[in-house]
Amino acid sequence: MKPLMLNGHTRALTQIKYNLEGDLLFSCAKDATPSVWYSHNGERLGTYNGHTGTVWTLDTDYLTTTLATGSADNSCRIWDAETGKCRVTIDTLSAVRTLGFSYDASRLFFSTDATMGNPCELRVFSVSSLQQQGGNASPLQTITLPKGQPKITSAVWGPLDKTIITGHENGELREYDPVTSELIRSANPHTSNFNDIQYSKDMSMFITASKDMSAKVFDTKSFEVLKTYKTERPVNSAAISPLREHVLLAGGQDAMSVTQTAGKAGKFEARFFHLVFEEELGRVKGHFGPINTVAFHPSGRGYSSGGEDGYIRIHEFDRSYFEFEFDH
Amino acid sequence: SMAVEGTAADFELNLTEADAPVLDERLDNCVIVQNVPKVSAERLDKLREVLLKVFSFVKVEQLELPQSDEGKTLGFAFVECAERAQAAMLVEKCNGYKLDKKHTFTVTLMSEFNDIVNTAEEWTAPEEKPYEEGDNLQDWLLNENAEDQLVVRHAKMTSIYWNKRESRRVAEERINWTQTYCVWSPKGTYLATLHKQGIALWGGKNWTRILRISHPGVKMINFSPNERYIVTMSDEFPDDAKDPKSIIVWDLKTGAKMRAFPSLQISPNEAGAAWPFYKWSHDDKYFARLTKDAIQIYETPSMGLLDKKAYAIPNIMAFSWSPSDNYISYWVPEEGSRPAKVVIMSVPDMQEMTSKALYSVKDCIMTWQQNGDHMCVKIDRYTKSKKQIFTNFELFHLREKLIPCDQLELKTKIHAFMWEPTGKKFAIIHGESPRIMTSFYELQENGVTLLQEFDKVAGNAIFWSPRGRFCVIAGLQIPGPMSMGGSLAFIDTERECSIMTQTEHSSCSALEWDPSGRYVMSVVSVFRTSIDTGYQVWSFNGRLLQRHMMEGCFEAHWRPRPPTLLSKTDIKKLKANMKEYNSQFEAQDKLSQTKASDELLEQRRKMQRSWEEYRDRVEREYAEMQEQ
Amino acid sequence: EEHQANLKRKLLIEERREEMEAELIEERKRLAAEAAAAAEAKRAEESARLALEAEARERRRKERELEEIERAQALKKIEQLKQTAHGQRAFQGFTEDELANMDADAIMQRQVDQLEKDKREAQAKQKALEKKYDYLERAKRLVEIPKLKQYWID
Structure with a gap:
C-alpha cells in the first residue's frame, strides 16, 4: 500500500507516538509546533502552539486527554489534548530531553540536558498538583546526576510505575526509584548514545536503539539482554510489533555525513527484523534523510516513521506482510 | 582515562615488555606526504591551511609538520585520517598531486613506508611457496557445482572467493598480496600482483607463485589474449635508445625478456597515448603500436618488425584489431579535399578489404563485435553550418561478400554504444540530460531495425551478458558530468525487449558480468565514496542475491575462464538431455538447500524453544502477580 | 347674532370636513402602504423561493455533472486499461x-x-x-x- 505522507512539519521530526486506541498520531519536531493527526487519513487535527524551540519529546496519558511536551526552549508544557490549550508551563534551566506519563497518569517525569553548568535532572511531578498549582508546583522528587555523569537521552516508566528506566549518552542503562531517588541498578548494554526506548505491548520487554548501530530487546524485570539486532548505521529508533514477532529499526548516517540524496525516491530505509531469530525480514524505503522516530500502530497492522526530511509516513501493511513466515 | 595508583617504583617492578605501548596500531590511518614546501616558522600556519584545503575531501584528525631546530619545516608531513579507507583514498588522490611547479607530493601509507624502509636489498615476494610440479593451473575449472571465482581488494587484504548462488566461500586471502593492484590474465590462469620491484604471477590450487618478473617501478601490465606474453611498463627509467627499459615484452612460460622498447614521449591527448600502447592480435601472433603517420606491427616469436618497417599511414588517428581475425581497422581524418576514411585491412599482407570515405568528420570510434562478425564506427559529424554535431553509425558486416555496410543516423547526443557480444544486436544510450534514454537495435535482413526505445531507462554505461540476450544499463558514479547515482536496469532483449528489473546500488561505480552470464556484480569503490563500500551480486534478471559491505573496498573482478572445450554438437546433445540434467540438479539443489537450511533451522528451532520458555515464564509470573 | 353663529358653524363644519378629508387621505395612504408592503413581502418571498429552486437546480446539475465526470473518468480508465x-x-x-x-x-x-x-x-x-x-x-x-x-x- 502506498504510505500517507504528512508534510505539516517544516523541520526534522524528533518523536511520534500513537494514542492508546491508535486513531491519533502525535508528533513533535525541531519546528516548535507539536501536532496531532488522524492516523487513518493523515489529516492534521491541530497544532499545540507555544513552544519557541525544538520539541524533543512528547507523551499522552492513556485517555488521550492530556499531552505533555518537552522542549529545547527550556520548558515542559502540559496541554489539553483536544483543544490545544496550554494548561501548565514548567520552566527549566536547560532543554527537556525526555518525559513520560505514568501508566495511571497520576505522575509525570521529565529529564533535562546537562548544559551550561546545569546538571542533568530527572524530576517527578504529581499531575493533579501541576493542574492545580501550575508550573510552580514543586516536584515530588528531583534526582540530580552529579557533574561528569552521562546525561539521560531516553527514558520510560518502569513496570507498575514503580521505577524509571533511563538510557544515557554513554550507552548505560539505569533504573531509579522515583520516590526515594535511589539508583536501583545499572548496566552497560550499549557503547554509545541511547536514542530510544520503547515497550512491548505487555511491557514485559523493551527495545533500545543506540548510536552504536545496534538495537537490543531487554526483559523489563531482570534487565537481561534477550536479543540483539545489528546494522551498519546508527539506530535512531526501534519498536516491537504488538501483533507479530517482529521488531522495527530505523536510522541512518549522521545528518553531517549524508551526501546528495536527490532523486525520485528517498533511500533511507526502515528495517524489519524477526524478534526471535534476529534475522532481517525486509526494508521499506522512502525517506529522503535519516529516520529519527518510528512507532507501530497499536493494532500492529501498520507503522509510522518520522524523518530528518520533515515528513511523517504512515504505512499500512499489505497481505504479504501478514503471510510471511520463517521456517523453523 | 584510567586512574593510576601506586608509586613509580611499583611501576618499574610490574612493567614487562608486553606492557610496552604498541605504536603501530594506528599506522593504517596515517600517511606520509613528501615534497611539501619547506617554510619558516612564521609561514607554518599558512602552509597548514593550504594542506588541509588540499586534503579536505577526507577527515584529517591530525596534521603533523616536523620542524628543524630553527623552526623551519623539513619538507614532509604526517597526516592521520579518521579511517583506514580515507588514508587509502588520500594516497590514491594526492600521490602525484602538483601543489606548484616545484612541489609534487609523494603520498605513502605509513605502514607501507615502514615496509619500504625495512625492505631488504634483494626483493623477496611475500609468502613464497615453491612451485610444485603437477599443480594444475586450471584446477579451478573442475568445480563440480559450476561456481566461479572473484577477487576483491579491500583495505590491505586481497581476497579470492568462490561465488555460490546466495553466499560466498573464501578460496584464498592474503594481506599485502599486492602493492598497488592486481589483474587476472585473460583466460583466468594467473593473478598478477604489482610490486615496487616487479610483478608476480600466482595460480594453481594453492596459489603458489608461478613466475616473478623484475621490472622496478612497474605501473601497467597487459597480457596477450592467449597468455603467451605479457607487456610491462615502468616510468622509472630515463630512456636509453641502446638499452630501453620502459616497456618490456616477456615470455610467460619461461619468464624470458623478449624485447624492450623506449617509452615514446607522447602527450596524453595524442593518438596512441592510451594504455595498452601495444595492442595484441587475437592469436598472440602480432602486437602493434600507433606512432605518428604509421603503425608498427611486430611479429612473434621473433619480436621483429613485420617487413622490417613501420606500415606508413599518413595522419592515422586510431586503429583496432578484430577480436577473431588478423584484421586491423583504422581511420584517417580529412585532409584538404580528400575525405576522411575508415579502412579494414588484413595482416600480414596489408590488403585493404574495404574502405569508406566520410565527410565533415569530427571524431570516429571503432567498436568490434566480440565474434568479429561486425564492426561499428561511430562518427561525430558537423552539420553543413559546422555549428552542430550529429552522429551516425557505419556498421560493417565482415562475414558477407565485399563487406557491406549499413548506416544509422541519430540526431541526439550519444553517450554509449555496445554490441551484443554474440549476436546482431546493439544498444545505444542517447539524449540530452536530463532526458537520457536507451535504444536497442538489431541488424536484420532489411537493414538496421529499432527493437525498442526506453525513454525511462537512463544510464552512462552498457553491460551485455557475455552470452548475449540480457543487458544491464547502468548509471554509474563516475568522474565527470555524466556521473549518476547507481541506477541499474536489467533488460531482456528477446522479442520486443522488456525491462526485467529497475533498481539501484547506491553509488556503485563498476559493474561486471560473471563469465557464465548468470550473475552480475556491482561495486561501490572507496575511490568514489567512503560510505557502504563493497559489492553486490545480482541474478542476470536483477534479483539481489548477495550484499557484501567491506570496509575500504577498492575493486572486485570475476576470474575469467578460457573458451569452452565443448563443440556445437556437444552442446546440442546436452540440450537434448536437459530433462535428465534438470531433475538431477533439482534433486541436488534440494539436498544442498536442505543441508544448508537444516543447520539454520536447527538454530532457529533452538532460539524458538528458549523464547517460548521465556515467554511462558513471563506469563506465569504475570498470572501469579495478578492473583496476589 | 344668528349669522355669527351660522358662520361659526360653517367654519366648524369646514374644519370638520377638512379633518375628515385629511383622515381619509391618511387612511388611503396607510392602506396603499400596507398593500405595497404586502406586495413587497410577497415579491421577496417569491424571489427567495426562486433562488432556492435555482440553487437546488444548480446543485442537481452539479451532482449530475460530477456523476458524469466520474462516469467519464471510469470509462476513460477502462479505455486506458483496455489498451x-x-x-x-x-x-x-x-x-x-x-x-x-x-x-x-x-x-x-x-x-x-x-x-x-x-x-x-x-x-x-x-x-x-x-x-x-x-x-x-x-x-x-x-x-x-x-x-x-x-x-x-x-
Missing part, C-alpha cells in the same frame, strides 16, 4: 454494460488485483528463467570436466 495487456485481462468476460456500471473504486480494485497477479506470474517466470540458465551452465560444466582432464593428458 494495456493487464487491463485487457482484468476486464475479460465483462460486457460493455457491466463495465459502464462499475464505479471507480471497483475498477481500481480489479486493476490492483490484476497487477498483483501479473507481478506474481512475472516473478514465477523470471525464477523459471533463472533456473533454466543455471541448469544449462551446470550441465555444460559437468560435460566439460572430463574433456578438460583429457585435454591436459593430451
